[in-house]
Amino acid sequence: MPRPAPDLDAVFAALADPTRRRILEMLLEDDMAVTDVAEPFEMSLAAISKHLAILAAAGLISQDKRGRVKWCQLDPDAMRHASVWMQSFGQFEAINLDAFERFLTQERLQPPEET
Template sequence: MSTDPLSLTFAALADPTRRAILARLSQGESSVKELAEPFAMSLPAVSKHLKVLERAGLITRGREAQWRPCRLDPGPLQDVSQWLEHYSRFWDQSLGRLDAVLREIGTRPPDEPGA
């Protein structure tokens, strides 16, 4: 598996459980036990998901006495957003050209060739 940051982020985001964990953490920090509650899986299984998210830099885990809170780190998501922005502009331009062609076709008189 590739270890470049963008690949690690996409690999982490590929799993719906990890995306759900990130959605939960976007509301504030949580313990592993709290994050595991909505899932029908063991705490060790949730911990494995958290390790993938942590390796991708999407979460951080702290230590406050007995509590080990997990926190969202939005940095890698910003990197993904910037990477996708290039393609968003590409599709906006492509669809804009298609729209112009369709408008041109739609404004031709019925007897005009190509209409």
């Protein structure tokens, strides 16, 4: 049975937090035990567990118990769905920020026209 498409609001809300983005980056490497996920952060295990619950609710990770240890693994489906949604905006031409900055600088240096 196919899984339903993830809720984009939940995905983007989960991705809005830098701690959760860092956790996802860590899980790109390999599955990790919750205690290993928590190790590099200066916060409690309970706080990390809340971040993991948000990521799991958004469908970005899955968790399972192996013996006494709870493991986390990246689940790319939600990210893929968000990526497809964002790519639909690729039809717009990218802004050349350097050219735009030069234009703004030029506009600031030119004296205003007298009327």
